[in-house]
Amino acid sequence: MAVVVRIPTPLRKLTGNQNEVREEGGTIREILKNLESHYPGIGERLADESGELRRFINIYVNEEDIRFRDGLDTAIKPGDEVSIIPAIAGGAK
Amino acid sequence: MSGSRHLRPEVRLPSAMASEILNHCQSVRPEEACGLVAADSKGEPVAIIPVTNALHSPVRYQMETREQFDAMKRLRREGWSLWAIFHSHPHSEPAPSPTDIRLAFYPDCHYLIAGLGTDPPVIRCFTIVDGKVSESPLRLIS
Numbered sequence: 001m002a003v004v005v006r007i008p009t010p011l012r013k014l015t016g017n018q019n020e021v022r023e024e025g026g027t028i029r030e031i032l033k034n035l036e037s038h039y040p041g042i043g044e045r046l047a048d049e050s051g052e053l054r055r056f057i058n059i060y061v062n063e064e065d066i067r068f069r070d071g072l073d074t075a076i077k078p079g080d081e082v083s084i085i086p087a088i089a090g091g092a093k
Numbered sequence: 094m095s096g097s098r099h100l101r102p103e104v105r106l107p108s109a110m111a112s113e114i115l116n117h118c119q120s121v122r123p124e125e126a127c128g129l130v131a132a133d134s135k136g137e138p139v140a141i142i143p144v145t146n147a148l149h150s151p152v153r154y155q156m157e158t159r160e161q162f163d164a165m166k167r168l169r170r171e172g173w174s175l176w177a178i179f180h181s182h183p184h185s186e187p188a189p190s191p192t193d194i195r196l197a198f199y200p201d202c203h204y205l206i207a208g209l210g211t212d213p214p215v216i217r218c219f220t221i222v223d224g225k226v227s228e229s230p231l232r233l234i235s
Contacts, residue, residue: 008165009175009199009201009202010198010199010200010201056196056198058158058161058162060162065158065159065162083162083165085158085161085162085165086198086199087155087156087158087161087196087198088127088129088144088155088156088161088178088198088199089153089154089155089156089196090153090154090180090189090190090192090193090196090197091125091148091150091152091153091154091180091190091192091193092125092151092152092153092182092183092184092185092190092192093152093153093190093192
């Protein structure tokens with residue numbers, strides 16, 4: 001089952017400038033694994049060496065942040081839309 | 094600051110939008126303010142979208158995640174693009190700090206920094222790509 005994954009501008013170089021791709025997977029973890037196999041290099045931008053989501057990466061399924069669901073194990077169903085959104089942060093110090 | 098600065102062609106921003114940014118930054122002072130500037134299909138800045146600083150700090154900002162998500166969705170629905178990310182430095186020079194550079198994940202848009210420590214306050218415009226900062230002269234147009 002493939003669902004739409006929205007790719008943010010900072011990662012579009014890795015997806016051939018596509019702002020949306022379709023990816024298979026029953027959970028976010030599976031989708032990220034398949035993304036990496038199709039677009040090498042994207043996986044390490046999203047998850048750290050232990051496979052956990054990087055602190056400044058937010059992933060939404062439809063309208064919900066996966067951190068408030070089951071994290072990377074959040075289940076995906078047909079018609080869901082996955083959005084990858086790098087945090088916007090900084091500051092004077 | 095790490096990286097070198099290179100001067101680039103001027104960037105134009107309607108003065109009413111610059112005022113909108115500064116007014117928002119002043120309204121949340123002494124906390125840092127943040128938000129997005131959207132561009133229309135011609136690439137011209139068209140809207141200021143303030144976003145809550147989830148950290149409520151005078152020296153750090155992080156956009157409130159849900160508001161950032163909603164702002165990005167609004168851009169997509171309106172057919173807009175992300176033209177700039179703005180934030181304020183309430184007390185320090187309006188130039189990218191090491192933190193700003195380390196956390197700059199959007200190389201394709203401008204970073205506008207409002208410095209509120211001077212009278213009048215100023216906005217400066219940068220791009221940050223792979224840790225390298227380039228400043229563009231910001232021209233306010235009517």
